[in-house]
Amino acid sequence: MAMEDWNHDGSNDRRDDYLEHTYLHNNEGETGGRRSSGRGISCLGVIGCVVAGFLEMTAIIWLLGIEPKNIPSIVLIILWFVCAMATELVILVH
Numbered sequence: 001m002a003m004e005d006w007n008h009d010g011s012n013d014r015r016d017d018y019l020e021h022t023y024l025h026n027n028e029g030e031t032g033g034r035r036s037s038g039r040g041i042s043c044l045g046v047i048g049c050v051v052a053g054f055l056e057m058t059a060i061i062w063l064l065g066i067e068p069k070n071i072p073s074i075v076l077i078i079l080w081f082v083c084a085m086a087t088e089l090v091i092l093v094h
Contacts, residue, residue: 041088049091053084 002016006023009015041049057080061068068076 041092045091046088049084049088052087053080053082056083056087 002012002020004016004020005012006016006019057076060079060083061071
């Protein structure tokens with residue numbers, strides 16, 4: 001039997017049982033099925049990884065002495081992605 005009158009009709013009946021069961025089942029553990037287990041990275045962390053990946057990519061190109069104009073755009077994008085993912089992995093490991 002439901003503990004509350006969920007539909008506010010003045011009595012605790014089967015509808016209230018169903019609503020309470022649905023509410024408690026969907027909010028079990030207060031996650032609602034939308035949150036991760038806490039091993040993820042925050043939005044600010046992702047932004048930091050993207051910026052750090054860009055800086056790492058720039059440093060690699062500078063250290064290799066390559067003129068950025070001579071590098072195809074797709075290669076720069078792939079290098080930027082790889083650097084950002086490497087930064088994220090370093091953050092997640094620690």
